[in-house]
Each structure stands twice: as structure tokens, then as C-alpha cells.
Amino acid sequence: MVKAADRDKNPAGSSVWLERRPARTGGGPAGLDRDRIVAASIRMLDEDGLAKLSMRRLAAELGVTAMSLYWYVDTKDDIIEYALDTVYGEIDLAAVEAGRDWRERLSTLALEYRRMLVRHPWMSPCAGQYLNIGPNAIAVGAKIQEAIGATGLPIGRQPSAMSAVFQFVYGYGTIESQFGRRAVEAGMDADSFYGESMKAFRQDPAFMERLEPMTELLDERASHGSVSAIWDRDFSFALDILVAGIEAMVAREAGEAPEAGGAGEAPEAGAAPRA
Numbered sequence: 001m002v003k004a005a006d007r008d009k010n011p012a013g014s015s016v017w018l019e020r021r022p023a024r025t026g027g028g029p030a031g032l033d034r035d036r037i038v039a040a041s042i043r044m045l046d047e048d049g050l051a052k053l054s055m056r057r058l059a060a061e062l063g064v065t066a067m068s069l070y071w072y073v074d075t076k077d078d079i080i081e082y083a084l085d086t087v088y089g090e091i092d093l094a095a096v097e098a099g100r101d102w103r104e105r106l107s108t109l110a111l112e113y114r115r116m117l118v119r120h121p122w123m124s125p126c127a128g129q130y131l132n133i134g135p136n137a138i139a140v141g142a143k144i145q146e147a148i149g150a151t152g153l154p155i156g157r158q159p160s161a162m163s164a165v166f167q168f169v170y171g172y173g174t175i176e177s178q179f180g181r182r183a184v185e186a187g188m189d190a191d192s193f194y195g196e197s198m199k200a201f202r203q204d205p206a207f208m209e210r211l212e213p214m215t216e217l218l219d220e221r222a223s224h225g226s227v228s229a230i231w232d233r234d235f236s237f238a239l240d241i242l243v244a245g246i247e248a249m250v251a252r253e254a255g256e257a258p259e260a261g262g263a264g265e266a267p268e269a270g271a272a273p274r275a
Contacts, residue, residue, distance in 0.1 A: 015131040016081045032064055034072045038082045045083060045122040049181070053079075080126055085134025087120050096143050102150035103243050109144055110169045110239055117173030121181040124174040152250045161249070165242050172238070176231055194227040 040061050044053055055076055059066040073079050091112040099105035117124050144166065148158045183193035198218070201207045211218070224230050 013131075015133060016078050017085075017131070017133045017135075032062065032068060032072070034082065037062065037069060037072055037079065038086055041079045042083050042086060042120070046120055050080075050122045050125060077130075081130050081134065084123065084126055084130060084132060085136045087116055087123055088132075088134065088136035088140050090116050090119070091136075091140050093139060093143055096147075102147050105143070105147040105150070106165060106243065107239055109140070109147060110165060111235075113140075113166065113169050114173040114176070114235065117170070118177045118180060121177040124170060124177065127170070151246050152254070153246065154253055157249065157253065161246050164245070165239075168238065168242060172235055179227075190227045198222065 037058070041053065041058055044058060044061060053076065055066045055069055058079070059069055062069075073082075091109070095112070096105050096108045099108055144162055145158070148162050148165075149155075151158075151161065153161055179193075180190055183190045186193055188196070201211070202218075208215075221230055224233065
């Protein structure tokens with residue numbers, strides 16, 4: 001566990017996962033352990049968001065005193081780090097492994113990551129604030145690297161490909177999750193909130209005049225019915241574009257032009273580029 005003073009002295013290098021002391025598992029309040037604390041914190045974060053998480057409220061949720069929590073964690077940041085790694089564990093790595101090639105594995109990872117972000121709207125604001133080096137996060141990162149490595153891109157190009165795919169997923173999942181959170185706060189489901197939002201500006205003649213160049217696009221999106229169908233359709237096609245882009249870049253790095261009508265097949269990792 002990381003002391004608050006340690007985090008203040010070294011904010012860039014502080015993490016519960018770099019702590020050298022063994023985790024405390026016994027001797028604390030009866031019926032309480034770190035797993036139970038983290039599970040309760042995730043429930044609270046899902047329901048109320050980051051701003052309302054406090055040691056006092058968490059203790060009340062668990063039916064213990066706030067001081068009892070400090071047997072297992074030193075700060076609220078400790079709890080958030082544990083919670084972050086726990087939700088990384090929701091990504092189905094077995095489903096990723098079942099993919100037939102790098103394209104399927106990458107697409108499954110992207111979809112699983114997006115779903116995790118949407119389930120836990122508090123996660124994306126935290127992701128850049130902590131090192132994210134827990135065991136589950138590292139396991140996910142390894143699978144991402146394996147999938148990108150299997151594209152045939154040179155090692156120096158692989159980080160860019162990872163960023164192209166997973167920064168897109170992060171941004172997409174963040175917007176989708178925050179939209180869902182806003183709908184809940186408004187006491188509405190996502191479809192109703194989307195419909196009311198569209199109605200609010202489409203019934204304003206002056207506003208619609210400014211949006212006239214976008215009318216065709218707005219009508220097309222409205223034709224898909226549910227907002228979830230729009231999210232899914234756009235995500236799927238955008239991911240297809242990114243995969244096709246990786247295929248094209250593999251061909252370019254190998255000194256080839258993409259085949260007519262498509263990017264062609266990319267070699268698996270370790271395959272020698274064709275002359």
C-alpha cells in the first residue's frame with residue numbers, strides 16, 4: 001500500500017503494485033478483506049461515480065468504521081487502483097484467444113475493452129491518472145501486443161498501430177459511457193434521452209438552419225431506431241477501417257501496393273516480408 005505522503009513525493013511512480021510489503025489478509029475487522037472492500041467500491045463507483053467515493057461512505061456501505069479500512073488500504077487511491085485492475089479482469093481473454101487470426105483477436109479485444117468502459121463510466125477518467133500495472137491490466141496489455149505483433153508490422157510501427165486502435169476505443173467507450181451516465185442522471189433510458197436531445201434542436205428553426213448541411217446525416221442516423229444500434233454500427237465499421245488501415249500499412253512497409261479492392265492479406269508475426 002502506498003502512503004499518501006509517498007504519492008505526493010512521487011506521483012508519477014507511485015502504485016500499490018510497486019509496494020514491496022505483502023498485502024494484509026488477516027488480523028483486521030471480522031468479515032472484512034481487501035476483495036470485499038474493492039467489490040463494494042466498484043458498486044459505489046458504478047452507481048454514484050468518482051466524486052462521491054469516500055472512505056467514510058465506503059465504510060458505511062460495508063457496515064464498518066472508516067478506520068477499519070486502513071488495515072487493508074492506506075488511501076482512496078489504493079482502492080481505485082485495485083478497482084481499476086479488477087475491472088480489467090472482466091475482459092474475456094479466452095474469447096480473444098479463440099480468434100482465428102490477429103484481426104479477430106484485435107476486434108474482440110477492442111469490443112471487450114469498449115464494453116468494460118461502458119459498464120464502468122468512472123474507469124476512463126481514472127485510466128490516465130494511475131500506472132495501470134496490476135496483473136489483469138498487464139495480461140490485457142500482453143494480448144494487445146500479441147495481436148498487433150501478429151500483423152506483420154515492424155516493431156517500430158507497432159506502438160502506433162496499438163494507439164490507433166485502442167485510443168479510438170478509449171475515446172469511443174468514454175463518450176458512450178458518459179452519454180449513458182447522463183441519461184441515467186436525467187432519469188431516462190438512452191433511447192429516450194437521445195430522442196429528446198434530437199427533438200430539442202430539430203424543433204428550433206434557427207438552429208436547424210445552421211445545421212442544414214448535416215440534415216441528411218441526422219436523418220440517416222435517426223433511421224436506425226435505438227441509440228445502441230447506432231453505437232454498435234458505427235463502432236463496428238470504424239474498427240473495420242482501422243483493421244484495413246493496418247493491412248494497408250503492412251503491405252506498404254513490405255514494399256507492396258495493396259491489392260485492388262482491398263488491403264490484401266497481412267503476414268502473421270515472424271513471416272518474412274515478400275519482395
